[in-house]
Amino acid sequence: MIKLIDFYADWCGPCKVMGPIFEELEKEYEGKVAFEKVDVEAEQDVASKFGIMSIPTFVILKDEKETDRKTGAMPKEMVKEWLDSKL
Numbered sequence: 440m441i442k443l444i445d446f447y448a449d450w451c452g453p454c455k456v457m458g459p460i461f462e463e464l465e466k467e468y469e470g471k472v473a474f475e476k477v478d479v480e481a482e483q484d485v486a487s488k489f490g491i492m493s494i495p496t497f498v499i500l501k502d503e504k505e506t507d508r509k510t511g512a513m514p515k516e517m518v519k520e521w522l523d524s525k526l
Contacts, residue, residue, distance in 0.1 A: 441525055442473040442500040446491045448480050453512035454495045460515045464522070472522060499525050 445461050447454035465474040479486040479494055489498055489505070497518070498508045507525065 446496040
């Protein structure tokens with residue numbers, strides 16, 4: 440199973456746009472993709488480990504190794520295409 444990590448902050452406008460999309464995808468991909476959210480302010484060590492420079496940033500992990508990342512808000516269909524290409 441792959442993991443999708445959403446690096447965000449509560450004050451980030453584009454992050455707020457992606458929040459509901461992320462929740463919908465979590466339901467649609469249940470059992471196929473593990474979803475995780477990381478607040479970059481509360482978990483600065485994790486954000487630093489991944490070298491997060493801007494938010495929102497989405498990181499895909501397979502076997503706990505990063506395989507891809509995208510930065511910025513995206514339409515739901517674009518995220519689905521990206522996830523499907525990694526499954």
